Amino acid sequence: MDEYPIRVQRYYIYLNCARKIVKKHQTYPVLFLALLLSGTMSAKVNNYVGAYANLDEWTMLPSQSKYGPSFGVAGGAGALYELQVGPAAKTTRFLFDLGVGLQGGMTAFKQGGIMEAVLPDQTDLDGDKFDYVYSLSNRRDQYKDIALNVPLMIGVQHKKFYMLAGVKLYTHLYTKTSATTNVTTLGRSEDFDDFRNQPEYQFFENISASGSAKTKLNLDLDVSLEIGGRIGQVIDAVGFDVPKRKIEYRLAGFVDYGLLDLHTAGEMKALITPDGYNTGATAPVYKTTTMIDKLQMNDLMKTTDFAKAVNNLVVGIKFTVLFQLPEPGTCVICSDSYRGSTPRFHGRRGMKYEE
DSSP states (O other): OTTSOHHHHHHHHHHHHHHHHHHHHOOHHHHHHHHHHHHHTTEEEEEEEEEEEEEEEEEEEESSOTTOOOEEEEEEEEEEEEEEEEETTOSEEEEEEEEEEEEEEEEEEEOOSEEEEEEEEEEOTTSOEEEEEEEEEEEEEEEEEEEEEEEEEEEEEETTEEEEEEEEEEEEEEEEEEEEEEEEEEEEOSSSOOBOSBGGGTBOSSEEEEEEEEEOOOOEEEEEEEEEEEESOOOOOOSTTSOOOSEEEEEEEEEEEEOSOOSOOOOBOSEEOOSSOOOOSSOSSOSSOHHHHTOEEOOGGGBGGGOSOEEEEEEEEEEEEEEEOOOOOOOSSOGGGGOSSSOOOTTOOSOOOOO
8 A cells, every 4th residue: 555645545544444343333423424534634724713793683572472573773793713624626615603792782662552550449539439540652661782692603605605504692791671651641430521631630641651670681592594795806716826815804694593582471560550549638639740650660571461482583784804814834844744655674774765
């Protein structure tokens, strides 16, 4: 076997060993691994570091809720390492990406229609019974979030086209929720028309109410798909004297879909009202807007309206710049390149000739 090049001899040794193991243990995956190893030994390997920025539409998808999906915007930036592997004489490359980044965004649920909260069997100043009704419209619950994400992606690049698929781990560092709504209060009775627009009796028209609080989103694992292209001229030719691009620019579209439940279900009500209609011990009418001031709007995703899972969805565009790391220097005269097949004359002095 000495007349064959060193690399061919190595391939033969690997495959012969794998064949013996397969024959003895019937472990066919070993043969596949040996073939893969022998193929990558002759592949071209390039290492890149880079940065990316993205602009997205951010949605949270409740499995079951009268509020429907949220809509909002998000954006992020990060750093990444990319390994490119492929045949030296081809433009097709296998890609492996690992990165870390920060993602910030805002998304909001909007209430459709009218929502009512009723305090039944209240007593007015004359001793008559009625229902005190809160009528809410245009409620909007907004979530602001900052998250750390770690993408792990594999894919392929061919000429100007590239595609990556994998997973992204989202760790939510800070989340705040705020809610706004328009409140109309009225008195409802079977014997009389509705009591409306009488501020002195705490019946108001379209009063704005709001509330905010810190909240928490759970750790999330998203499946991700990214498809795009390389920007600028791409040279297909290969060879020592062909100029190589050291900086790569990419533009792509991507989608992330969460596999885990973002929220923790709760038993709270969306709106906490005063316990009852109270005119005070002596005053015949209210001097302040007590029935509005004491309203409390809770984190919407911790209410009974969000009893089931809420999944993450991000759709956006992404710009990436990659810088190729320096390649290791090529050895012009190495002993390993001339060893193995030349006969050696033991016990004699003189020059040794090696291939």
